[in-house]
Amino acid sequence: MELRQSDDGSARTHAIRAEQAYVTGLYERLDTVRQQTRAALRAADAAGGRSGYSALMDREARSNEQARRLSQLSGVENGLCFGRIDHRGDRDGDAVDTLYIGRIGLRDESHETILVDWRAPAARPFYAATPVSPGDLVRRRHLHTRDRVVTGIDDEVFDLDGLSDTDRRSLVGEAALLAALRRGRTGRMNDIVATIQSEQDRVIRSRLQGVLVVQGGPGTGKTVAALHRAAYLLYTHRDTLKRRGVLVVGPNPTFLRYIGRVLPSLGESDVVLSTVGELYPGVRATASDPVATALVKGSDSMVGLVRAAVADRQRVPSSSGMSVSANSGSGDEGASGGTRDLEIEVDDMTLRVDHADCLGIRDRTRSLRLPHNVARKFFVTEMLRLLARNQAEQLDPMLDPAEPAYYDETDLDYMGAALWQQEPVRRGLDELWPLLTPQRLLETLYADDAALARVGAEAGLTESEWKGLSRPLGSPRTVGDVPLLDEAAELLGEDDAEERARRRRVERDRADAERYAQGVLEFTGLFEDPMMGASALAERHDDADRPRSTAERAEADRTWAYGHVIVDEAQELSAMAWRMVMRRIPTRSLTVVGDIAQTGSPAGARSWSSMLAPYAHGRLHEERLLVNYRTPAQIMAVAADVLAEVAPDQQPPESVRDDGDPPRAVRVGAEGSDGTTLAEALPRLVEEELTAIGEGRLVVIVPDARHTEIAGLLPDAAADATPDALDSPSTVLTTTRSKGLEFDSVIVVEPGEILEQSPQGGHDLYVALTRATRRLTVIHEALLPDMLGRISRQAGPPLGGPCVEAPGPRLST
Numbered sequence: 067m068e069l070r071q072s073d074d075g076s077a078r079t080h081a082i083r084a085e086q087a088y089v090t091g092l093y094e095r096l097d098t099v100r101q102q103t104r105a106a107l108r109a110a111d112a113a114g115g116r117s118g119y120s121a122l123m124d125r126e127a128r129s130n131e132q133a134r135r136l137s138q139l140s141g142v143e144n145g146l147c148f149g150r151i152d153h154r155g156d157r158d159g160d161a162v163d164t165l166y167i168g169r170i171g172l173r174d175e176s177h178e179t180i181l182v183d184w185r186a187p188a189a190r191p192f193y194a195a196t197p198v199s200p201g202d203l204v205r206r207r208h209l210h211t212r213d214r215v216v217t218g219i220d221d222e223v224f225d226l227d228g229l230s231d232t233d234r235r236s237l238v239g240e241a242a243l244l245a246a247l248r249r250g251r252t253g254r255m256n257d258i259v260a261t262i263q264s265e266q267d268r269v270i271r272s273r274l275q276g277v278l279v280v281q282g283g284p285g286t287g288k289t290v291a292a293l294h295r296a297a298y299l300l301y302t303h304r305d306t307l308k309r310r311g312v313l314v315v316g317p318n319p320t321f322l323r324y325i326g327r328v329l330p331s332l333g334e335s336d337v338v339l340s341t342v343g344e345l346y347p348g349v350r351a352t353a354s355d356p357v358a359t360a361l362v363k364g365s366d367s368m369v370g371l372v373r374a375a376v377a378d379r380q381r382v383p384s385s386s387g388m389s390v391s392a393n394s395g396s397g398d399e400g401a402s403g404g405t406r407d408l409e410i411e412v413d414d415m416t417l418r419v420d421h422a423d424c425l426g427i428r429d430r431t432r433s434l435r436l437p438h439n440v441a442r443k444f445f446v447t448e449m450l451r452l453l454a455r456n457q458a459e460q461l462d463p464m465l466d467p468a469e470p471a472y473y474d475e476t477d478l479d480y481m482g483a484a485l486w487q488q489e490p491v492r493r494g495l496d497e498l499w500p501l502l503t504p505q506r507l508l509e510t511l512y513a514d515d516a517a518l519a520r521v522g523a524e525a526g527l528t529e530s531e532w533k534g535l536s537r538p539l540g541s542p543r544t545v546g547d548v549p550l551l552d553e554a555a556e557l558l559g560e561d562d563a564e565e566r567a568r569r570r571r572v573e574r575d576r577a578d579a580e581r582y583a584q585g586v587l588e589f590t591g592l593f594e595d596p597m598m599g600a601s602a603l604a605e606r607h608d609d610a611d612r613p614r615s616t617a618e619r620a621e622a623d624r625t626w627a628y629g630h631v632i633v634d635e636a637q638e639l640s641a642m643a644w645r646m647v648m649r650r651i652p653t654r655s656l657t658v659v660g661d662i663a664q665t666g667s668p669a670g671a672r673s674w675s676s677m678l679a680p681y682a683h684g685r686l687h688e689e690r691l692l693v694n695y696r697t698p699a700q701i702m703a704v705a706a707d708v709l710a711e712v713a714p715d716q717q718p719p720e721s722v723r724d725d726g727d728p729p730r731a732v733r734v735g736a737e738g739s740d741g742t743t744l745a746e747a748l749p750r751l752v753e754e755e756l757t758a759i760g761e762g763r764l765v766v767i768v769p770d771a772r773h774t775e776i777a778g779l780l781p782d783a784a785a786d787a788t789p790d791a792l793d794s795p796s797t798v799l800t801t802t803r804s805k806g807l808e809f810d811s812v813i814v815v816e817p818g819e820i821l822e823q824s825p826q827g828g829h830d831l832y833v834a835l836t837r838a839t840r841r842l843t844v845i846h847e848a849l850l851p852d853m854l855g856r857i858s859r860q861a862g863p864p865l866g867g868p869c870v871e872a873p874g875p876r877l878s879t
């Protein structure tokens with residue numbers, strides 16, 4: 067496209083006008099495509115033709131595809147086109163070849179590309195070109211738009227000689243990146259599709275296979291790059307990933323809500339977002355364990371513990387009246403009591419099975435190496451046979467057991483089946499080899515100290531370790547329990563007879579409903595209407611088993627194998643959590659995003675290779691992000707001092723921004739202040755900071771133990787870590803809950819206490835200090851830790867008021 071300077075305006079104005087004309091054309095085309103898709107959706111919904119369940123499924127699939135396309139087209143309204151690249155070249159004799167880059171690809175009526183999808187290979191130079199290696203790019207232009215209006219342009223010129231005189235005059239310099247970074251925060255992460263940097267682009271376009279680790283300090287764009295990678299992979303490997311889906315694992319529901327808008331804005335909504343605490347279908351765990359317990363539950367000795375817990379429920383009768391645990395399988399019955407025969411009272415008769423026979427059946431059942439619930443069928447059948455034989459002997463003592471007819475297996479099976487209907491028989495056998503859910507297994511284990519001691523010893527736990535697991539029945543489930551549930555589910559397996567029966571029932575009911583609907587249509591005379599079929603009518607009244615999207619099916623299925631998994635804040639995952647995640651991705655196609663320097667969980671990672679090598683089978687590839695796009699340099703310098711103390715081997719990232727306000731320290735309630743208490747000073751400080759940031763977001767980050775107290779001082783701030791907490795202008799969070807988030811203003815309360823609160827306290831403090839995009843204040847009664855010396859030095863000498871502060875808004879007294 068040739069830009070011409072008009073007589074009545076600057077070259078820039080003219081360039082914007084020209085871009086506006088192009089962008090208007092793109093929106094017109096978008097409107098047309100939307101109309102066409104809407105019509106296709108209506109047609110798919112109304113399609114008649116074959117009736118029956120499979121035809122219904124086909125129709126649903128077509129309709130879902132059109133609906134997905136329509137939602138993609140609606141998601142790209144804002145910032146449809148955000149850039150253009152001019153290649154050196156002479157296609158059609160032009161001096162430059164121009165491509166426009168946007169959120170989706172568009173073609174005009176004659177199938178010429180008018181907008182290139184940002185994920186397409188042709189768009190790559192827009193992100194990858196640098197002044198050092200520009201390839202054949204002459205210029206990269208960012209287009210800024212509001213609604214459908216072009217409000218500005220930014221150019222980066224790689225080859226001035228390649229531009230015409232007019233083009234050169236129209237160059238504008240405002241850096242698109244910095245403009246994006248300076249925007250006030252809204253509590254929701256935005257996509258960065260217009261300003262992806264080349265190191266991030268490498269991450270985004272890395273190949274699908276293998277384990278990609280993205281290590282980077284705070285604010286380096288790990289999360290946002292990982293989300294763009296999800297969109298890129300879905301675009302590039304649509305066939306594979308459409309069937310298997312993509313899972314994004316984040317640290318908590320607030321974080322998931324924070325990032326929740328990015329993928330839809332990139333036209334991808336069919337992705338499962340989950341925390342570790344929600345990864346087991348039907349479970350929503352948010353509570354956490356004390357540090358020592360979390361450490362034990364996260365360690366891989368839990369593999370042995372869960373295995374021993376299952377074996378502990380495969381019992382033989384004992385003389386102490388309770389069933390004897392028999393973990394060893396050797397026949398040595400352990401400490402719980404001596405041996406006893408199985409005795410069950412049925413119809414005035416005591417049925418008996420020898421202890422040795424019970425032991426033999428149990429060991430044979432175990433040797434099948436089937437999951438516990440699946441193997442139960444064998445155990446029960448064998449036990450029933452022996453009970454039936456005993457019953458036959460007692461009913462007719464004259465029968466000679468040596469007589470062949472006596473041992474007719476069919477008779478015994480028949481008698482056994484009748485015995486299975488008797489409550490005492492069921493109860494007796496259930497006690498020996500119960501049908502177990504993972505939840506029941508763990509809850510009853512935690513509530514039974516004797517079982518914990520047995521099972522803990524078997525798994526090699528110390529007394530204090532297994533005692534840390536003890537808790538009463540009905541206690542809230544913790545996030546650390548979820549990987550153990552998953553582990554237990556693997557060992558227990560499912561007896562899927564019920565599910566198969568359910569499906570048969572659903573199909574039968576659907577056929578009934580269709581027959582009934584056909585009758586209704588005939589009765590009402592509507593059967594001649596081509597828009598109305600019996601299956602469609604039946605379906606209107608029953609959509610319980612309607613075909614669901616890949617994401618919906620994946621989310622509901624514990625054994626679903628995803629096509630790709632992205633784990634964010636991955637340093638927090640314990641060894642047990644990794645086992646759970648890896649079960650969901652047998653192909654090991656993963657993106658692992660995190661920062662070892664920010665590990666706060668006692669059971670989290672200290673090194674990527676030690677955590678991931680066992681799974682990666684040599685296919686571990688690491689990319690590093692080194693530039694901090696969030697935290698201005700002055701604030702980052704304070705955080706870097708903390709990092710140097712707590713993890714001297716880790717490098718802090720370099721800030722791209724130096725435009726924040728100087729960080730400050732405010733001392734209250736002690737020497738150096740006028741005695742103002744924290745309770746008086748904090749609400750005023752919050753108010754001042756909110757005024758200073760205008761429309762943005764503020765967080766007060768507190769030591770774990772003081773969350774309730776400090777939330778009580780700030781009634782207007784959101785304090786529960788609910789997903790919508792970030793909709794409020796101010797929020798009170800612990801460091802754990804603030805992971806991955808960012809705020810215009812951050813107030814850290816009593817950093818010394820955060821430092822001391824756990825062995826990982828220094829890392830927590832580093833996380834807290836790096837959440838700020840503009841302003842950081844530390845408020846404290848106790849002396850500041852030495853590692854925060856810079857903030858007090860920056861603050862200068864005490865002013866004699868309640869606070870010691872650097873330039874910037876002062877706390878009014």
Ligand SMILES: Nc1ncnc2c1ncn2[C@@H]1O[C@H](COP(=O)(O)OP(=O)(O)OP(=O)(O)O)[C@@H](O)[C@H]1O
Nearest residue numbers: 258261262263284285286287288289290695696806
């Ligand atoms: N290329 C970019 N263009 C515009 N904004 C960017 C870019 N890269 C990162 N950002 C912004 O920088 C901020 C930090 O990004 P992000 O949260 O992804 O960092 P992170 O590495 O995950 O941080 P942390 O480890 O602290 O969670 C976000 O606001 C993000 O939108």
